[in-house]
Amino acid sequence: MDLVLFDLDNTLIAGDSDFEWAQFLIAKGVLDRALYEARNLEFYEQYKAGTLDIEIFLDFQLQPLARYPRAQLDAWLGEFMRRHILPIVGRKARALVHHHLDSGALCAIVTATNSFVTAPLARNLGIAHLIATIPAHENGQFTGQPRGTPSFREGKIIRVEDWLEAMGLWWGSFERSWFYSDSQNDLPLLSKVSNPVAVDPDPTLRAHAETAGWPVISLLG
Template identity: 35%
Template sequence: MTTINSVTNSPATNVMPYLAIFDLDETLIAADSASLWSAYLVEKGVAPSTLLVEEKQMMQAYAKGKMDMESYMQATLKPMIGMDDSAISVLVDEFIKHHIKPALYQDAISRIQWHKRRGDKILVISATGEHLVKPIADMLGADDAIAINLEQVDGKFTGKTTGTLSYQYGKVIRMKAWLDEQDTAFKGSYGYSDSINDLPLLDAVDRPFAVNPDPALALHAQMNEWTIMDWRHDNNILR
């Protein structure tokens, strides 16, 4: 098993922090942020209602670990083609206020705060576009975020992605690249996710946690004696 400790080449310091890695959708929030974003764009008249039908079909494949992420991103980024950062930022700020903050799990916030009190570094890794993940991670108080990178030409979004998609094993590839850029070594690592799609990532950390796990991840966690956390109980969502 490749662990966080073994993939960082950073020199050790006197006090090495732990690295806490969180998936975003259905882990920290009681929803999928990309799906909410598509619905929001339809609501604002930026995207056609047919997007929701197409997106729902592709998300069914995601639940089975069989999504074609390239096709998903191509479909869901289409409404953003030709828009610039400032236009997207206005939409994202309103989106986070009205759709993300009300969907946060209180236990997720508490867990992030627990790590921060220990001096750990918080990293959010998501298979959602950076236009959503990075501002959401900032709102959560994370130290950094890894997401699917979006192409821009002359300051305008093209509807295409760039680099390795942070999806399935792509999350591990992106995480290793991120670690190579750090000037701090980590004493160990924690990983939190709900999805079987993140099995490669959870296998790569020292202390994996299955949070609100789907059936496939729950079974794997039970067989490997991983800690299972369920944050979906009543009154745990910030409304």
């Protein structure tokens, strides 16, 4: 059996769900544009540059979840998925996921974006396992804080290994392991698997992939 891991943002979707979720809330007037838009853009540029402080970002990204009842958040999330996320899942991305699922591989999405935002898309793609940053909650209400290790950079390896261990598995349980990603932030996990694949990569990842001889593919369209 193979292990197949997929990054989400700018890999399986042609955009960044973290960034777009904040923009969606700003557009609806849920978040104050003057206070949030410039910071959202700043964090996104830091992420692309590989300089993002994940703890500071998660404080920014998760705090709005603590201000509203879960039913209201779920309604907004449903609209967000229909209008902004499902339209940017390309046919090539769906075909790649289905290819690996049909082969019998153990598949998971491994993303820094929080599980509240990403779980509906994982279900839509038919991927049963989601390794994402977890927003903490108490009594059915989000606290605005993360729980456990954020699924970011080296944290993705920790989270994947914890997930495998919970099933009685480890890297050596698989004939081959794959990870598909667009981002330099994922170089730790890309370097861990036996079959790293750069997908529409940023310049830093592209240069690394070309030097290392990793496949470079596009899922756009």
